[in-house]
Amino acid sequence: MGFDRREFIKIAGLSALAGLGSRAAFELLGPGELEATSVSYAAKESALTAKRWAMVIDMGKCLPEAGCKDCMERCHRIHNVPDFGNPKDEIKWIWKEAFAHAFPEQESEYLAEHLHHEPFVVLCNHCAHPPCVRVCPTKATFKRKQDGIVTMDMHRCIGCRFCMAGCPYGSRSFNWRDPRGKNAQGEPFLKEINQEYPTRNKGVVEKCNFCVERLAEGKIPACVEACRHGALVFGDVADEHSEVRQILREHYTIRRKPELGTDPSVFYIV
Amino acid sequence: MLYDAGKIIAGLVIFAAFFTVPFWYGSDKTSEMPKLELTAKAKQAGQCVEPKEQMRQNHMQLLDDWRDAAVRDGNRTYTNSAGKSYTVSLQNTCMDCHANKDKFCDRCHGYMGVSELYCWDCHLDPTKEKNLWASTDGNS
């Protein structure tokens, strides 16, 4: 026999390698093409759609309501965002930062009084060129082709936190501990739970998803719906007849760190 | 000729013992195959999103497909081979009918030895989470 043990091991090893590698190669060339189905998947007819979802935050309407937290509370409740009670482990999707911190390069000691130390609402900017997507090694964070929303596949996240290093806006939070756990006093980190939305498990990153799950049902994002002062406007910035485009035409708006080339989709009227 | 025969045989014995641990470990236990139990709602519906046999064999593949369709492609409506449509959601569609996760999912998964699923680390177990939070509220 011309087939000795050495030869056999060589061939077996190589075939195993080829087998492991080929699936990866197929995935790379045409994701999902390995499986064929006879059934169909589609977006709901009632779903809200856009080419590029964007948000305009009118600080003229927001700032006078200094103590208002409606948008944040609604968002965090709907998405089961836990409250760990310490800044190190903190998870947040939408929150307030003083102007000097939200726009550090714009800060000046002679800035208009009404802006200086006032809190600005900040959230994920759903960048057109998102660094978090660029760096993610598993495509767990990805930009939706249909509407530009930068969202996450929690099933796939390995918790390497490269995206947190990549995001220049501090918009990403890691689950340093189990969000379903309890603190030393035995109180759950999730005070109440929305049965229609999952929680996360420890060890994955999360962030604002522009309410993809609500848009799919034909509802606007929770924060926009919660704002009683009309300070948050959500719409398709690629549609020149949309409300956000109308506002952007008529007002001077700024974005956070546009010089980094990320092209944020959240605009501020100051 | 066998060099170091003693060592080799001892090694083989240890290997065999290790290799058969699952059999020794489970030798005193016998478990009956669990019976599938449906909720009233599931019984009334008559059929899942696909025929029973198909679900029994392929539910894991379907759940994977649903996951990718909803999360990655944003396609949250599933139209089955019979033309009927469902909302793609483990928590809100599957568990709406199969609200008895402990009986419907866990018993069989436990029996088959595939209970280490991480679905419920994030998705809410309709039989559990409500109680969990209620009990902590009640105590305080």
Add this chain to the structure above:
Amino acid sequence: MLEKALRGSRGYWLWIALLLGIIGVGFLFYLQQLRDGLTITGMGRDVSWGFYVAQFTYLVGVAASAVMLVMPYYLHDYKTFGKIVILGEFLAVSAVSMCVLFIFVDLGQPFRVMNVVLHPTPNSVMFWDMIVLSGYFLLNIIIGWATLGAERKGVQPAGWVKPLIYLSIPWAVSIHTVTAFLYAGLPGRHLWLTAIMAARFLASAFASGPALLIILCLIVRRVSRFDPGKEAIQTLAKIVAYAMITNVFFLLLEFFTAFYSGIPGHMHSLQYLFFGLDGHGKLVPFMWTFVVLAAVGIALLLVPKWRRQENLLAAAAAAVVVSTWIDKGMGLVVGGFIPNPFERVVEYAPTGAELLITLGVWAIGFLILTILYKVAVGVKEETAA
């Protein structure tokens, strides 16, 4: 050849037992981390990479430095390195193993690590880092084992080894370049956003790796009958000296660009590291330790009559190892996150559990190193006899 690692003196087995003990302790704390999450570390939402990633970055450099032996020996036929080139290759193997482990213990979902292979993502530098690191690991273990095996039999290595050796030279450069790109391509992290990051990484690698190798050579000579050779060690010392000077020069370039341009973002992290920022300065003493040790190391290595005294040489090598570790490990990784994107200073310090897990991984690396070196030295002793 592995059987050589199964026979050793009492001291050898005590050392192995000590390493296994440390590994055991580290493993216990890793189990705690698996259960409770990474909250048991000092990392948080602002400094989201810490001690683990710092060790990873440092050790990629140590691994890459094997090229400083391979290149002179195989490419320029510098025979003096013939005896120790295997020590460099096996050091690389052990260093890459630690790199992989440090990434693993840093993951929030370690059991999903294969997702990087199942969902290959070429736009992520981490994907490429995985490829170059695993490739480098294989190259060095294969080359090392094949050449050592041939040496034992007193024959030339097989023909296929040569091309692999030549491949390993650019590959060594690639592992540290790609690792630098993990950092250098991120907008908004000013300390890292520098075109000379890869060059700095390579310079500090070619200082730290050979410095560590000098210490290892001195130890090997003491505990075995194998002598790596005075001249080889002296050549290593010169390599360390000039690499370290280049490394410090590159750092000074960073200082010039940041402080002469006066752009706040470029200055902040350096200010934090060396002088403190907004009243926070936990790392300042460490960074000045780096400065002093770097200066001492360079001085001792540059002056021939000091360099030739082996006590001073060992001290100089140790100074370089520690100073590059502070600079490239802690300083670079942690400093990059401070101030945070909101220009707030949130500091970081590793916790006890984090330190013990780190120590455990180092112990695994040293265990691998000890076994490989035992084999290599055993073969050398055998062929010399």
